[in-house]
Amino acid sequence: MVSKKLLGSLGVGGPTVGTVLDTATAVPGGSLNGRVHLKGGSADFTIEHITLELVARVEAEHEDGESEGVVAFDRFTVGGAFVLPEGAEVTVPFDVALPWETPVTALYGQDLGIVLGVRTELSVAGAKDKGDLDRLAVGPLPAQEAVLEALGQLGFGFRSADLEIGHIRGTGQQLPFCQKIELSPAPQYAHQVNEIELTFLAGPGRLEVVLEADKRGGLLSGDGGGDVAGRFTVGHHEVQGRDWNTEVDAWIRSLAEARAAYGSHAVYGHADGYGHGHSEGHGHEHRSGHGTGTVVAAGAAGPAVGVVGGMVAAEVVDEVGDFFEGDEEEEGGEG
CATH class of the missing domain: 2.60.40.640 (Immunoglobulin-like)
Known part of the structure; x- marks a missing residue:
């Protein structure tokens, strides 16, 4: 409470x-x-x-x-x-x-x-x-947790997370902003990509997962910045029983292969309004139920969120306090 x-x-x-x-x-x-x-x-x-x-x-x-x-x-x-x-x-x-x-x-x-x-x-x-x-x-929702756990087990590391104003074209996005979770690549992909950026767009029946490789241009920049992106769909029922490591690894592999095939100045799939592409059909339609279980830092989640405490938490304490004390001075609009 x-x-x-x-x-x-x-x-x-x-x-x-x-x-x-x-x-x-x-x-x-x-x-x-x-x-x-x-x-x-x-x-x-x-x-x-x-x-x-x-x-x-x-x-x-x-x-x-x-x-x-x-x-x-x-x-x-x-x-x-x-x-x-x-x-x-x-x-x-x-x-x-x-x-x-x-x-x-x-x-x-x-x-x-x-x-x-x-x-x-x-x-x-x-x-x-x-x-x-x-x-x-x-x-996180069970489906979000399953994807994040798989990324952790595959060796991806958390870098940062923020909220960015803008709309990802071609998705069902409803809010005027979206959450971006930046991940360092797993060792097996370090020679192919420098960074993976993850966005979840949840809806009543499914979760859209947008993955971007080597995002440089920025959401509102108007150019691709050498991004390679893919969009995948996950159902909200039957999270259990899926081989999430294999499926998420296939998502990442498709991004890495597309980036290698098309070069560092091309996008993959159909481009959205900001020059970011989306791949259709590379992900499976997952049906999810209750989650695969939360595994604390020593387990599956460790690689993905283990650096959160050291890199983010110390800064968040001060920033959160400033936000709640001075938000009215910063507020720029409603919606």
Whole structure:
């Protein structure tokens, strides 16, 4: 349970609001539940609406470099249209569904550096109070976990993760940004590629896995930058019983072979709007159920996330604090 955060009051004598998230770690497309606690002020107030807003710290690439900001990517009205009596205490429970493309913030207990928050907005008599944020923790879906475990067992290493504004053409992407997970190549591919970049685009029935080899141009650059990319589909049922190591290795091998065949200045498959290609038909349609089991650092996940603690965690502590203390100064828009 996340500690209660007392949000700013709506003027002297106005009501105050605090939110408790009961979901310790959510999953994409899963339930987020908790309670909004209201305490009445020095008079009766009409509560017009109570809204939860999901926000994320994102990066945007442009001609002058990169910039960071805060984007709201979903809103839920969880209560309202009632009178809060003077000094009264009211609790409003909520249970909302997260977007399927909600980014993963942690893997096997290690923070990936992705910062998401839940902001509670209280509207009273036309005035809106946007208070402090509660941090939102999101773990992987079983299919996402299976792919990441396979990459770890194959010897790929975690480098970094971020959220980038932009849309990957040819996919079913819904949010205005996507998560990029950068991986160092496994030893057997080190002579062919310098970096693998992984993007998950989950939906109600399936997971799209976008893999890019040697990404240099950037999502919004408009040129391929020598990228080779492939897109593969994984069902949300029957994760168990698949030889994930063999299948994921085949995905990577197809990228490496395409890069070698077409050269470092060509893309593979049909190109999207940013010059990144996608290969169709190289991945199998997987049907997934509950996951293959989480193996902590000493096991399957070790190679993939073992460096997360050393490379990311120390920086994340400060960055997360800055985000939740100063997000309103950075916020550049909603959605």
